Amino acid sequence: MTGSAQRPLLFLDVDGPLIPFGAAPDRYPSFATGSHSPGDEANPLLTRIDPAHGPRLLALPCDVVWATTWMAEANDCIAPRIGLPRLAVVLWPEPSAVDDQDERHGLHWKTRTLVDWAAGRPFAWVDDELTDTDRAWVAAHHPGPALLHRVDPRLGLTDGDYAALDSWLRRQIRVPGR
Structure with missing residues (x-):
């Protein structure tokens, strides 16, 4: 990896990538966790989260970080549902004029x-x-490699998304000359 022995980061949103929305409600399967999960009453959409996401995310060669408005609640409600450990959480600053x-x-x-x-x-x-605006801004302001991967919120993370992420992440950890 260029300039660092650290693994790449994967900033993960919840609504859209893990909780699909926007299509007809009957299009979404319901995944039971076998027991009552935190937040089920408060957010019935949690049953849309496929528990297979946890092992697939853990198999990626990166450090997964919650980048969602769920913030720390993602560790309480989402992580146990899909078998993830507690993850780092991006804390969002208060909105500003910028x-x-x-x-x-x-x-x-x-x-x-x-x-x-x-x-x-x-x-x-x-x-x-x-959007492309985000991609251009990151390219101009981030000195390292970055992949901004848009997920269709009607589908959530798919096999194709995981393949694209895995391929890109593995390219970041390759040692030159091997």
């Missing part, structure tokens, strides 16, 4: 914070709201 200006120019409100959080480390960002 955020308002960014939004007017099409930059996602998470973009600056994730680039700061990565601190030059290679990262993949999985979200359903990514």
Whole structure:
């Protein structure tokens, strides 16, 4: 990996990538966890989360970080449902005038914070709201490799998404000359 022995980061959103939405409700399977899970009453959409996501995320050669408005609640409600350990969580700053200006120019409100959080480390960002504006801003402001991977929120993470992420992440950890 260029300049660092650390594994790449994978910034993971919840709504869209893990909890699909936007299609007809009967299109989504319901995944029972075998027991009552935290948050089931408060958010019945949690049953849409496929427990197979946990092992698939853990198999990726990266450090997974929650990059969601769920923040720490993702560790309480999502992680146990899919078999993930407690993960690091990006804490979002309070909205500012810069955020308002960014939004007017099409930059996602998470973009600056994730680039700061990565601190030059290679990262993949999985979200359903990514645009070319975010890609261009990251390319201009992040010194390391970055993959901004948009997921169709109607489908959530698919086999194709996992294949693309795995391939990109593995390229980041290859040692030159091997």
